[in-house]
Amino acid sequence: MHIEHELTPDDDTATIFIEGLDKDLRIFHVTDSHMAEGDDRDPDALEHVTSVGGRFAERTPGGVPAQEVFRKTLQRGKEQDLDAAAFTGDMIHFPSYRGIEVIAEGMAELAVPTIYTLGNHDWHFPHLPWNxxxxxxHYPRFHSITDGNPTCQAIEVGGVRLIAIDNSNYQVTADQVTFLRQQLGKGQPSLLFIHIPICIESLVPAVMEMWKAPIMMAADEGWSEQTREQWRVPGDEVATRECHELLVSGDTANLAGIFCGHVHFPHADAYRDGRYQYVTTPGFAGGSRIIELKGR
Ligand SMILES: [Fe+2]
Structure with missing residues (x-):
């Protein structure tokens, strides 16, 4: 299958030519809005609504709440004649019932098939241990927006498979790798949506500079004992290594690209010959990406 990425300096698009595609497709990618929502159904979270909400409002364009930026982003998406949308986690900063409703409402507003995968904040209230x-x-709270399975999902849009895998603890399980193999085994052109980027050499320096730790999936180098403890990434599980190998060198030529977030800055580079990973600008900073798939 001939697949070609057209790279531009633009951080808010990704253009991919896919041989044999019946119709051009436009997919909206949004990640890391970090909205802090809550109400009396989650009384312990109310203090975080104020503190986290204030912290992220300082980092949005115009210093407005992240929720406001999200609404503008949705509006922009609705003007784009979309075929599908993908949210790659940390859309909310903690899993309050209200936060999940805001995402569900956003999905409904876009009125296209949407896939959601979780980030490391989605399922974690700041007053609980991160484990x-x-x-x-908190997984069950996400059943309504993940078709009942927060670990992995796939949908088909115009002959293209959109696959989502939750790697928000930096690991994947053997079952998730099996799911990925099965989905790619169908032979259709596919896109993979994950929260945490896979480690690519050109992404490492900027990640280290911003986070002082290589907070990517299957990053071998750059961890210290202290940062492994701090980020709770003790080492990679066998399935995580297997998944990484499958992506970078395995039988995954029909996987056209990987789309993710987590590190809070945009980046695009090849993870294998002719196949690119795109990290999208965080939603709280006004970021989003239109993925254009074009037939050839
Ligand atoms: Fe994250």
Whole structure:
């Protein structure tokens, strides 16, 4: 399958030519809005609505709440004649019922098939430990926006498979790798949506500069004992290594690209010959990306 990326200096588009595509497609990618929403259904979260909300409002264009930027982003998306949308996590800063409703309302407003994968903040209230128990405890809240399965989903749009895998703890499981293999095995052109970027050499310096740790998936180098402890990334599980290898050198030629967020700045580069990973500018900073898929 011939796939070609047309790189531009533009951080808010990605143009990919895909041989044999029946119709051109436009997919809206939004990530990391970090909205702080809550109400009395989550009384313990109310203090975070104020503190986190204030912290992110300082980082938005015009110093407005992140929710306001999200509404403008949705508006921009609606003007784009979209075929689908993908949200790649940390859309909310903690999993309040109200926050998840805001996402669901946003999906409904776009009125196109939408896929959602979680980030490391989605499932974590700041007053709870950041671990797999907390993640598992809050997963059910996301069933309504993940077709009942926050770990992995796939939808088909115009002959293209959009695949989402939750790698928000820096790891994937053997079941997720099996799911990815099955989806790619269908042979259709595909896009993968994950929260945490896979490690690419050209992404490392900027990540290290901003975060002082290589906060990417399958990053071998750059961790210290202290940063591994701080980010709770003790080391990679076998399935995570297997997933990385599958993506960078395995039988995944029909995977046209990877789209992600997490590190809060835009980046685009190849993760294997002719296949690119795009990190999109965070939603709170006004970022989004239109993925244009064009037949040839
Ligand atoms: Fe994140």
């Amino acid at each position: 797999n128990e907390t993640r598992a405890a």
